[in-house]
Amino acid sequence: xxxxxxxxxxxxxxxxxxxxxxxxxxxxxxxxxxxxxxxxxxxxxxxxxxxxxxxxxxxxxxxxxxxxxxxxxxxxxxxxxxxxxxxxxxxxxxxxxxxxxxxxxxxxxxxxxxxxxxxxxxxxxxxxxxxxxxxxxxxxxxxxxxxxxxxxxxxxxxxxxxxxxxxxxxxxxxxxxxxxxxxxxxxxxxxxxxxxxxxxxxxxxxxxxxxxxxxxxxxxxxxxxxxxxxxxxxxxxxxxxxxxxxxxxxxxxxxxxxxxxxxxxxxxxxxxxxxxxxxxxxxxxxxxxxxxxxxxxxxxxxxxxxxxxxxxxxxxxxxxxxxxxxxxxxxxxxxxxxxxxxxxxxxxxxxxxxxxxxxxxxxxxxxxxxxxxxxxxxx
Amino acid sequence: xxxxxxxxxxxxxxxxxxxxxxxxxxxxxxxxxxxxxxxxxxxxxxxxxxxxxxxxxxxxxxxxxxxxxxxxxxxxxxxxxxxxxxxxxxxxxxxxxxxxxxxxxxxxxxxxxxxxxxxxxxxxxxxxxxxxxxxxxxxxxxxxxxxxxxxxxxxxxxxxxxxxxxxxxxxxxxxxxxxxxxxxxxxxxxxxxxxxxxxxxxxxxxxxxxxxxxxxxxxxxxxxxxxxxxxxxxxxxxxxxxxxxxxxxxxxxxxxxxxxxxxxxxxxxxxxxxxxxxxxxxxxxxxxxxxxxxxxxxxxxxxxxxxxxxxxxxxxxxxxxxxx
Numbered sequence: 001x002x003x004x005x006x007x008x009x010x011x012x013x014x015x016x017x018x019x020x021x022x023x024x025x026x027x028x029x030x031x032x033x034x035x036x037x038x039x040x041x042x043x044x045x046x047x048x049x050x051x052x053x054x055x056x057x058x059x060x061x062x063x064x065x066x067x068x069x070x071x072x073x074x075x076x077x078x079x080x081x082x083x084x085x086x087x088x089x090x091x092x093x094x095x096x097x098x099x100x101x102x103x104x105x106x107x108x109x110x111x112x113x114x115x116x117x118x119x120x121x122x123x124x125x126x127x128x129x130x131x132x133x134x135x136x137x138x139x140x141x142x143x144x145x146x147x148x149x150x151x152x153x154x155x156x157x158x159x160x161x162x163x164x165x166x167x168x169x170x171x172x173x174x175x176x177x178x179x180x181x182x183x184x185x186x187x188x189x190x191x192x193x194x195x196x197x198x199x200x201x202x203x204x205x206x207x208x209x210x211x212x213x214x215x216x217x218x219x220x221x222x223x224x225x226x227x228x229x230x231x232x233x234x235x236x237x238x239x240x241x242x243x244x245x246x247x248x249x250x251x252x253x254x255x256x257x258x259x260x261x262x263x264x265x266x267x268x269x270x271x272x273x274x275x276x277x278x279x280x281x282x283x284x285x286x287x288x289x290x291x292x293x294x295x296x297x298x299x300x301x302x303x304x305x306x307x308x309x310x311x312x313x314x315x316x317x318x319x320x321x322x323x324x325x326x327x328x329x330x331x332x333x334x335x336x337x338x339x340x341x342x343x344x345x346x347x348x349x350x351x352x353x354x355x356x357x358x359x360x361x362x363x364x365x366x367x368x369x370x371x372x373x374x375x376x377x378x379x
Numbered sequence: 380x381x382x383x384x385x386x387x388x389x390x391x392x393x394x395x396x397x398x399x400x401x402x403x404x405x406x407x408x409x410x411x412x413x414x415x416x417x418x419x420x421x422x423x424x425x426x427x428x429x430x431x432x433x434x435x436x437x438x439x440x441x442x443x444x445x446x447x448x449x450x451x452x453x454x455x456x457x458x459x460x461x462x463x464x465x466x467x468x469x470x471x472x473x474x475x476x477x478x479x480x481x482x483x484x485x486x487x488x489x490x491x492x493x494x495x496x497x498x499x500x501x502x503x504x505x506x507x508x509x510x511x512x513x514x515x516x517x518x519x520x521x522x523x524x525x526x527x528x529x530x531x532x533x534x535x536x537x538x539x540x541x542x543x544x545x546x547x548x549x550x551x552x553x554x555x556x557x558x559x560x561x562x563x564x565x566x567x568x569x570x571x572x573x574x575x576x577x578x579x580x581x582x583x584x585x586x587x588x589x590x591x592x593x594x595x596x597x598x599x600x601x602x603x604x605x606x607x608x609x610x611x612x613x614x615x616x617x618x619x620x621x622x623x624x625x626x627x628x629x630x631x632x633x634x635x636x637x638x639x640x641x642x643x644x645x646x647x648x649x650x651x652x653x654x655x656x657x658x659x660x661x662x663x664x665x666x667x668x669x670x671x672x673x674x675x676x677x678x679x680x681x682x683x684x685x686x687x688x689x690x691x692x693x694x695x696x697x698x699x700x701x702x703x
Contacts, residue, residue, distance in 0.1 A: 043512060046533045047524050167503050171533065219488055228486035228570065229513075229554030230505070238491050238501065354510065 011107075011374045015092055018109045018136050018368065022090035025129060027111050030089045032073030034096075038065040040072060044323055044354060054096045054104065066096035071348075071365060072355070074112050079357050085115025092370075109133070110345070112365035114352065120293055122364050123327045123347060124300035130343045130366045131306065134331055137377035142342060143334040144310065146269070147317030149173070150326040150347070151276075154290035155262055158280075159255055164241050169259075173318050204243040211236040258283045266314035269298045276315075297327065323351040327364070333376035342376055343368040382593075383429040384601045387441055387450035390418065390432035394584065397476040398451045405612035406686070407605075425608070427601035436460070438587075442468050445591030448598060449605070455481050455559055455582040459519050469588045469701050471606070471694050472613060477584030481519055483526070483577030484566050485555045486548050493575050495530040498555075505554070506534035516540040516547035517557035519579070526557075526579045545569040594702050606694040613694075614687035618643075618658040621667060623676040628653040632674055640667040645689070658687070 023029055038055055054066040067073050070091045078087060092109040111129060116122040127144075134142045156169050199218075203211050215236040219225075258279070265275045273295055280287040302308050318328065326347030333342060345366025352361035388402075388409060389395045402409050402422070409430055411420040420430035431447055438450035439460040454470065461467050485492050492498055502513045516538045517523050523537060538553045545565055547553040559582070560566055563573060586609065588602075621642070628649040636642045640663040649655040659667050668679040 042536060046512065047535060047537055048528065048533065050520075050524070050537070164500060164504075167507055168500070171503050172531075215490070218490060222487070222490070224488045224570065228488060228548040230486075230489065230501070234504075234508075235489065235491055238504065242491070 007374075007378075011370060014137055014374065015107060015109055015370045018133055018370075019090055019092045021132065021136060022109075022111050022129070025111075027088040027090035027113075030074055030077060030091055031093065032067070032070060032077045032091070034067055034094070035064050036067045036073055036076075038063040040076065040355070041065060041068060044072065044351075052098045054098065068097050069095055070108055070110060070367060071112060072351075075114070075352055075355050075363070078114060079352065079355055085361055087114045088112075089114070107370040108367045109370055110365060110367035112363060114363045115361050116364075117362065119326070119347065119349075119362055119364070120297040121300045122362075123297050124304050124306070126345060126364045126366060127301060127327075127329055128304045128306055130329070130331060130345060130368070133343060133368050134373065134376075137373040139333060139342065139373060139376045141310070141334055142376070143332045144312060144329060145317055145332065146311050146313045146327065146329045147315065148294065148313075148327050149318055149324050151287075151290050151294065151315065152262075152318070153325075154287055155259075155285065158285040158287055159258065161255065162241065200239065200243040203239050206240065208233070208236065208240065211240050215239065254283070258285065263316045266312065266316070268309045269294075269301075269311055269313045270308065272313040272315070273298065323348045323354065325349045329366075333372075335376070338372050338376045340369065340372050342372045382598075383427045384448040384592075384598050384605070385429050385431050385446075386422075386605070387431050387433045387438040387447040387452070388420075389435050389438065389451060391434075394435060394451075394453075394477055395432075397474075397584065401451075401474050401476070404616070405608040407608055422605075425601070425604045427597060428605060442587055442589040443591075445589050445593070448589055448592045448594070448602065450587050450589070451584055452587060453477055453479070453582050454585050455479070455519070455522070455580055457585070457587055458580060459522050462521055462525075467590055469590060469698055471586040471588050471698065472609065474584045474586060475616075477582070479559045479561045479582050480578050481522055481557065481559050481580040481582060482566075482573045483555065483557050483579065484545070484560075484571040484573050487567075487570050487572045489572075495532070495574055495576050498574060498577075499530060499532045502532055502534040512536040513555065514538045514553040515555055515557055516544050516553035518544065519557050519559075522579050523557045545571060588698050588701075590701055599699070599702075602698060603692070603695050606698065607688070607692055608686075610692045610694045611686040611688045614658075614689065615684045617660060618684065618687060619661055619664045620682045620684045621657040621659050621664065621671070621679060622655065622682075623671050623679045624652065624654045625671075625674070625676045626653050627675040628655045633657075636667060636670065640664075640670065642667055645687070658684070 019029060038053060041049060041053065049068070053068055056064050058064060070093065074089050074091060078089070088111065090109070090111045093107070094105050095108045096105055098104055111126070113122055113126060131144070152173050153170060156166050203214055206214065212232055215232055261279055265272055265279070267275070273291065276287065276291055276294070279285070280291065298308055324346045326349065328346035329344070330341040331343040343366055345364070347364045349360065349362045352363060388398050399409055407422045407424050409420055410423055411417055411432070418432045420432065422428045422430060433441065435452045436456055438447070438452040439456040441447045442450045442452070442457070443461045451474065457464050457468060457470070483495070483498070485498065489501070492501055505511070505513045513535045515523060515535050518539065518541055520537055520539060527535060538547070540547055544556050544558045546569060547556055548571065549569060556571065557579065560573070566573065630648045633644050633648050633655070636657060637644070640659055642657045642659040644657055646656045657667070664681055668681065671679050
């Protein structure tokens with residue numbers, strides 16, 4: 001037996017042991033289909049994902065893909081079976097992603113916990129099991145990076161911003177993870193400017209019905225009969241939004257200061273929490289409910305025996321997948337031998353609804369990259 | 380006997396006619412084997428060249444794979460087919476036909492959308508409020524994705540459309556489109572307008588060289604012969620020949636004409652009797668003539684040169700420097 005073969009067998013053995021660990025912890029093993037409808041993934045993650053998907057189609061022309069992860073296939077399976085909640089699943093199997101070179105096929109193991117109402121305890125358990133997974137591969141003292149997408153949503157809501165700014169901030173936070181760079185752009189006023197100034201002045205302070213009539217008149221004068229894609233109400237509503245912004249205002253300086261201060265907060269979770277409480281007090285923002293949940297979560301982690309002071313929390317740490325809604329984390333090889341995250345996960349309370357679940361289902365989970373774990377552990 | 384270089388030429392329509400006319404101006408006849416039905420042809424004026432008649436899209440993909448050495452095709456197809464176009468092909472020269480823009484177009488009724496930033500905001504609101512992404516109908520999947528990413532737009536889906544894309548918003552198949560347009564009249568007829576900064580690419584037909592095709596010594600020689608004729612036609616097309624003869628013509632005056640009017644003196648400075656031949660771009664030729672008259676010329680004659688053969692061939696030089 002050559003060395004490659006031996007390594008592969010050793011890795012498979014450890015991966016199986018990993019799933020056994022999950023099963024002992026109460027997660028039922030599932031094997032979702034490898035071939036999945038592409039539409040679901042593209043709708044959830046956007047067109048940027050397309051270049052990383054391995055696509056094909058069936059005879060009827062429906063676009064299919066090899067599963068790029070196991071979270072969505074597991075959730076779809078749960079919904080299709082109309083299974084009761086809470087439900088706990090684990091899995092082990094290949095996922096397929098074009099990373100621009102490399103095999104394109106990677107082994108993932110992971111868990112998904114669906115429907116637990118005690119979110120903060122579930123978050124802590126999820127992270128604990130993720131760290132246990134690293135230990136199984138002899139990855140000693142990995143580095144843990146953590147963020148909280150929900151906290152940012154709470155901040156944006158507390159800032160009392162116009163809807164346009166709320167949407168843009170949440171979008172950019174979800175996307176880039178380097179929001180600090182985007183703040184420069186956000187200081188600029190929205191693009192409406194002089195081109196629509198007269199129209200906005202005319203519409204300012206109108207009620208939605210009057211605004212709608214105004215837009216309908218404009219279209220009639222221009223001889224446009226077919227609206228297409230968006231409703232008159234949507235167009236009128238956007239005009240009203242823009243009008244309420246004022247023609248030249250960017251984000252106010254107090255808001256900017258609060259955002260910049262928020263995004264500069266990092267440290268271990270206890271330090272970060274103290275800074276966040278102080279920011280909320282200084283800027284007179286009501287973040288108490290979100291921060292209490294944060295504190296509870298950290299409390300559960302400490303009670304579960306996690307070394308909380310070893311976790312690196314950063315407010316600006318976001319995940320470039322827009323179904324995450326709360327805690328997010330990534331576990332790295334502290335020695336820097338492996339560049340990719342070894343394990344990544346978080347809370348995704350909106351995903352089940354987006355996938356067609358009739359009722360909202362709180363959910364949290366993680367996926368472990370088995371090859372990376374093996375590589376990081378083989379010291 | 381070494382293999383010929385293969386030149387891909389559009390096999391039908393306006394693009395084919397224009398390509399034939401372009402080669403004809405450069406003194407090359409494209410002869411289709413067995414009349415109009417064969418998909419192979421030759422250029423009798425120069426040896427070692429075979430013509431392959433292909434669709435414009437096939438020409439782009441054949442260039443990408445290195446299956447043909449040169450091709451006449453639109454820049455839009457080159458950039459759409461090859462995400463790494465500049466590593467695989469060289470756009471040798473724009474040919475002055477097949478001009479069209481690849482643009483982002485939205486319904487005219489979207490009177491609140493003028494810029495890509497507006498579109499970003501609208502797409503984001505659409506996604507947030509409806510829980511669905513806005514759909515963009517296009518055949519330019521890669522161009523669209525790169526352009527939208529450049530503008531930070533993420534809340535959209537691409538719906539592939541291989542014909543009559545401009546009808547997609549009206550039928551409800553998509554909310555907006557990315558398509559090619561020459562005059563914009565088809566867009567207008569379908570109730571669409573181009574977003575102000577939504578021009579993704581100003582395209583035209585190009586002579587494109589594949590960098591991955593086999594380029595041996597004999598292929599390079601054939602390429603030199605081909606590009607020699609094309610370069611000479613190009614110089615002739617973009618220059619007027621200006622001739623005059625007057626006593627006071629001297630080197631200093633020629634230097635001024637070069638600086639002010641972009642003129643060249645390819646045959647050297649004025650002779651002892653004041654004979655002067657200049658080449659000058661068409662748009663400054665009138666000013667140059669007035670200038671020469673003021674300097675003392677009785678008569679200034681301007682003509683279009685048929686060809687300008689120079690020792691240096693910038694097109695071939697550009698290709699060779701990329702091939703290494």
